[in-house]
Amino acid sequence: MPIGELQRTYVLLQGFEKDPGDALIGEWELRGAPLDALRRHFGVPDNESMTSPIGPDDIAAVEPYLQGHTVDLERGDYFVTEVADYW
Secondary structure, three states, rough: OOOOOOOEEEEEEEEEOOOOOEEEEEEEEEEEEEEEHHHHHOOOOOOOEEEOOOOHHHEEEEHHHOOOOOOOOEEEEEEEEEEEOOO
């Protein structure tokens, strides 16, 4: 099946329980998050897909876009991921 046209690119926050389970805590779209600014913050070049772990110094970069969700680094491991939708 051929890939359709790129419809949108957005940023997703994914949370996983810490070991031993690594179960998915949740996924949240970071609505309005500026992809270019997040790429610079995490040091990801434009020609690479972004999947970056969140550390204590990174929470402020994503917090404005969390829409009421919280990042609990004691409970889980979190990642910011660039997602491209093709239809």
